[in-house]
Amino acid sequence: MRIETVWRPEDGAELPALVWRPGPRRMISSGMLGGGIGTAGWVLNAQVPGAYARMDPVEHLRELAARFGLAGPGVGLLTAAEVRSFQQGHDGGVSATATVGLRVPTWAASPEGRPDPVLAPAVPERFRPGTINIVVSVPVALEDAALVNAVLTATEAKTQALLEAGYDCSGTASDAVCVAAAEHARPEPFAGPRSVWGARIARAVHAAVLAGSHDYTRRWKAGPSSRGNLSELG
Numbered sequence: 001m002r003i004e005t006v007w008r009p010e011d012g013a014e015l016p017a018l019v020w021r022p023g024p025r026r027m028i029s030s031g032m033l034g035g036g037i038g039t040a041g042w043v044l045n046a047q048v049p050g051a052y053a054r055m056d057p058v059e060h061l062r063e064l065a066a067r068f069g070l071a072g073p074g075v076g077l078l079t080a081a082e083v084r085s086f087q088q089g090h091d092g093g094v095s096a097t098a099t100v101g102l103r104v105p106t107w108a109a110s111p112e113g114r115p116d117p118v119l120a121p122a123v124p125e126r127f128r129p130g131t132i133n134i135v136v137s138v139p140v141a142l143e144d145a146a147l148v149n150a151v152l153t154a155t156e157a158k159t160q161a162l163l164e165a166g167y168d169c170s171g172t173a174s175d176a177v178c179v180a181a182a183e184h185a186r187p188e189p190f191a192g193p194r195s196v197w198g199a200r201i202a203r204a205v206h207a208a209v210l211a212g213s214h215d216y217t218r219r220w221k222a223g224p225s226s227r228g229n230l231s232e233l234g
Contacts, residue, residue: 089207101234
């Protein structure tokens with residue numbers, strides 16, 4: 001799927017977003033807008049300020065979709081990470097795009113009441129977003145069970161990449177994923193990591209998240225002069 005970078009003014013700044021317009025695809029997503037399984041024609045991954053405080057993110061995503069001319073069913077994701085620093089992985093016709101923010105790395109099974117570690121503890125709480133958004137394009141149709149399995153496979157590959165990049169976490173608390181499969185031909189029944197298409201999904205996601213994690217590390221260690229606004233790291 002071809003990626004477009006689009007811009008809009010918000011909160012006194014020009015903020016970017018990534019847009020995919022592949023036409024009708026069978027998608028599964030954990031996104032707030034268009035989440036679940038269904039046919040959708042576009043995906044939006046919009047960058048928001050680090051101090052994002054809107055309590056109506058679904059309505060916000062609808063507003064952004066209308067601004068960018070995205071009509072009909074689609075999937076909307078939000079992140080405070082710098083979306084222009086997206087990274088991609090490709091394998092056997094599968095492509096994965098990841099925007100990576102890791103200021104608050106998180107273990108999924110963490111003891112109740114234990115706060116997540118923050119890479120910048122001096123930063124006020126409202127400036128502590130951290131999100132990894134992943135969009136995967138698969139050139140074949142997948143049965144609904146295989147779509148669910150694809151999300152599991154992508155998540156496992158994401159965590160593998162984070163550990164290899166030196167991050168002690170399984171992800172962040174606000175990560176989201178979208179898998180877009182073709183709608184034609186007989187659907188594939190499997191997408192686990194040892195199936196043909198699941199293995200390709202895993203390798204593509206791993207490559208994208210690993211590159212994004214290393215890029216995040218480089219920008220963070222480079223210091224404030226190269227980070228720009230705090231919200232750009234997420």
